Amino acid sequence: EKGGYPSFMEKEINDQPQAVGDTLLGRSDVEGRLTLDELRIDPEELKAINKIMVLACGTSAYAGQVAKYAIEHWCRIPVEVELSHEFRYRDPIVDNHTLIVAISQSGETMDTLMAVRYAKEQGAKVLAICNTNGSTIPRESDAVLYTHAGPEIAVASTKAFLAQITAAYLLGLYLAQLRGDKFQGEIKDLLTDLAKVPAKIQQVLDNSGQIKELAELMADTKSVLFLGRHVGFPVAMEGALKLKELAYIHAEGFAAGELKHGPIALIEEGQPVFVVVPSPRGRDSLHAKVVSNIQEIRARGAKTIVIAEEGDDAVKAYAEHVFYVPETPPLLAPLLTTVPLQIFACALATAKGYDVDQPRNLAKSVTVE
Ligand code: M6R
DSSP states (O other): OOTTSSSHHHHHHHTHHHHHHHHHTTSBOTTSOBOOGGGOSOHHHHHTOOEEEEEEOHHHHHHHHHHHHHHHHHHOOOEEEEEHHHHHTSOOOOOTTEEEEEEESSSOOHHHHHHHHHHHHTTOEEEEEESSTTOHHHHHSSEEEEOOOOOOOSSSOSHHHHHHHHHHHHHHHHHHHHTOGGGHHHHHHHHHHHHHHHHHHHHHHHTOHHHHHHHHHTTTOOEEEEEEOTTHHHHHHHHHHHHHHHHOOEEEEEEGGGGGGTGGGGOOTTOEEEEEOOOTTSSTTHHHHHHHHHHHHHHTTOEEEEEEETTOGGGGGGOSEEEEEOOOOGGGTHHHHHHHHHHHHHHHHHHTTOOSSSOTTOOSSOOOO
């Protein structure tokens, strides 16, 4: 059942082209219009929402952070992302014009379930993005958009994460479509780009030899930092979480822009730092800013490991190692840039002799608050 792989995690990392492909399947028509009738929320009600709050924990919350960048850009609706357990115990401002998007692979995470119940009591509409048919969170939500990643067995989430991001993009594009035809052409183009993503993930998987070798060489590392900006920020956080969970290594993700506000003090000779570099075709001067961050930390002795877009030669001069991922629109990049980080964590934990499917102290679904 591991499909010939030594662990479920490796199988699930390799399942990702299919997980994303299946999540896209049947959700748009030939004219490039989203057809999410399965949501069963009155489109008029969806048009009237003036705020989205994503509630989730762990990896699912990072999917929510990626969604924020995309949905705000496409729909011009403010999106807040909050950890379910923090949301529930403050005094959040939620009303019947708020759409709650609860993201959960298992659909059983108690923190998220309690947050959903609370939000419903306040009159909010709740839409679940979930990978498990008929689980509690979708049953208690007003609507559900299932991710079709297939069962995820390894405790560390991989394919469910990419499927959650994919589903969130579909939701964002659907809301943009409901809000007017202004972006119809753009939506169609983005759907075309999304359809190309599974083959691009496959390319990343096919070229993963080098990152596995690097992971093996780094088996004795005590601390790894991850930097990203824009959608690369949650990707950096996710890369750090994978390394903590699987390899029990101290790992921290930062927004690259935050470096000089503190974290740069951590940089000393030999400190490994992963940097998720935004596309040079992206917004404003973001790429240049991150390249200058790489220069800054390198000058202080960091060992820089860079994830960049194919053709981005500017990073080469400042990177110990560069792993390239295929070109895609900048907002969709997390579907590609996350993959080398998952592979790295899995390979490093394996090199240390750890059980990557069942890391210590963790459960696949956290059914207590
Ligand atoms: O089933 P959920 O998506 O609600 O689970 C949320 C987190 O517990 C989960 O993502 C956790 O962080 C994973 N172990 C991450 O790999």
